[in-house]
Amino acid sequence: MSAPHDHASTAVPSHLSFDALSALLEKIFLRHGTSADVARVLAQNCAGAERDGAHSHGVFRIPGYVSTLQSGWVNGQAVPVVEDVASGFVRVDANNGFAQPALAAARELLVQKARSAGIAALAIRNSHHFAALWPDVEPFADEGLVALSVVNSMTCVVPHGADRPLFGTNPIAFAAPRADGSPIVFDLATSAIAHGDVQIAAREGERLPEGMGVDSLGQPTTDPKAILDGGALLPFGGHKGSALSMMVELLAAALTGGNFSFEFDWKNHPGAKTPWTGQLLIVIDPGKAAGQSFAERSQELVRQMHGVGLKRLPGDRRHHQRAKSQVNGIELDARTLANLRELAGE
Ligand SMILES: NC(=O)C1=CN([C@@H]2O[C@H](COP(=O)(O)OP(=O)(O)OC[C@H]3O[C@@H](n4cnc5c(N)ncnc54)[C@H](OP(=O)(O)O)[C@@H]3O)[C@@H](O)[C@H]2O)C=CC1
Ligand SMILES: O=C(O)C1=NCCCC1
Numbered sequence: 001m002s003a004p005h006d007h008a009s010t011a012v013p014s015h016l017s018f019d020a021l022s023a024l025l026e027k028i029f030l031r032h033g034t035s036a037d038v039a040r041v042l043a044q045n046c047a048g049a050e051r052d053g054a055h056s057h058g059v060f061r062i063p064g065y066v067s068t069l070q071s072g073w074v075n076g077q078a079v080p081v082v083e084d085v086a087s088g089f090v091r092v093d094a095n096n097g098f099a100q101p102a103l104a105a106a107r108e109l110l111v112q113k114a115r116s117a118g119i120a121a122l123a124i125r126n127s128h129h130f131a132a133l134w135p136d137v138e139p140f141a142d143e144g145l146v147a148l149s150v151v152n153s154m155t156c157v158v159p160h161g162a163d164r165p166l167f168g169t170n171p172i173a174f175a176a177p178r179a180d181g182s183p184i185v186f187d188l189a190t191s192a193i194a195h196g197d198v199q200i201a202a203r204e205g206e207r208l209p210e211g212m213g214v215d216s217l218g219q220p221t222t223d224p225k226a227i228l229d230g231g232a233l234l235p236f237g238g239h240k241g242s243a244l245s246m247m248v249e250l251l252a253a254a255l256t257g258g259n260f261s262f263e264f265d266w267k268n269h270p271g272a273k274t275p276w277t278g279q280l281l282i283v284i285d286p287g288k289a290a291g292q293s294f295a296e297r298s299q300e301l302v303r304q305m306h307g308v309g310l311k312r313l314p315g316d317r318r319h320h321q322r323a324k325s326q327v328n329g330i331e332l333d334a335r336t337l338a339n340l341r342e343l344a345g346e
Pocket of ligand 2: 056129130131153154169189193194195196197274
């Protein structure tokens, strides 16, 4: 969204509190046709990503949300329908709305089921996930639960051994409580790089490391524009990332009733930036499993990892950035803030 070389983007950046940024984003969503509930959920999600330095899914995504809403592709007023289908299974029809309000609508029932049965799954379909996945799992770990989630996205990844794209960037996120400190959380695209980071690199005129993608002729390239312009991404770790990406397609789409990544055709929906796919969440109450305290055991694992020289756990960078943002405010360059204010009609 920012233009790196103009006057406004080189001006002194602004620092906003989480509440101020959320309120600004909420205004944008409302102005572009969402219900109050949807605006609140999406604004908090996006402000949280920006606060934690998860830039590929922070305010960078706002123009994409807006053009998608304006295209009519997503229903910003959708009311999710929650179905209690079994003792350990909840289904939600997002009704062509965003995934986060669908999760919010089913969350209480999911937690109730996980606590009574020990494990519960939530299958969301007819939904659009345009965000980072960690905000969907981290709050469960804050409540002492273990959570795993997968979501499929749009076709832009060549399966290992194939010559054309089929999979999405298909992230996997996991969260587990630990005794002394923030939950252990990881959230990773199964592609070598998230599509959002390729877009940011293209905007900034940067090259990518080798091994991330191919151009329109299927040749390896480090040029993000060549990847975006008819090229494609590669899975991380060759056949291993490719297998995980295949699993995500099966769990997030086949199991939920959502679209496979390849079943969405951008050409038919001008302006739309979100695919219409699915999401699966599995929540476990560790109190029903091991005899010992899970949080103590996960703390022990972390202790041992640090003991062998590990300096950084997944999630550490985000939590450091969160702490910094809480003290200094969330930093936005002047151009980005001006663009957001314009979208909010200020
Ligand atoms: N909605 C959708 O359809 C899609 C969303 N996405 C989102 O894109 C985002 C970015 O994904 P991706 O680019 O793969 O993420 P990264 O490769 O940046 O990070 C993946 C995970 O590894 C951790 N990590 C990174 N570097 C290190 C390190 N040196 N040591 C230890 N841990 C490390 C990160 O922790 P930390 O965060 O602390 O750096 C994070 O948990 C995710 O939030 C994902 O959900 C991606 C694809 C599709
Ligand atoms: O960064 C990505 O990769 C994606 N993010 C949200 C929508 C689909 C792909």
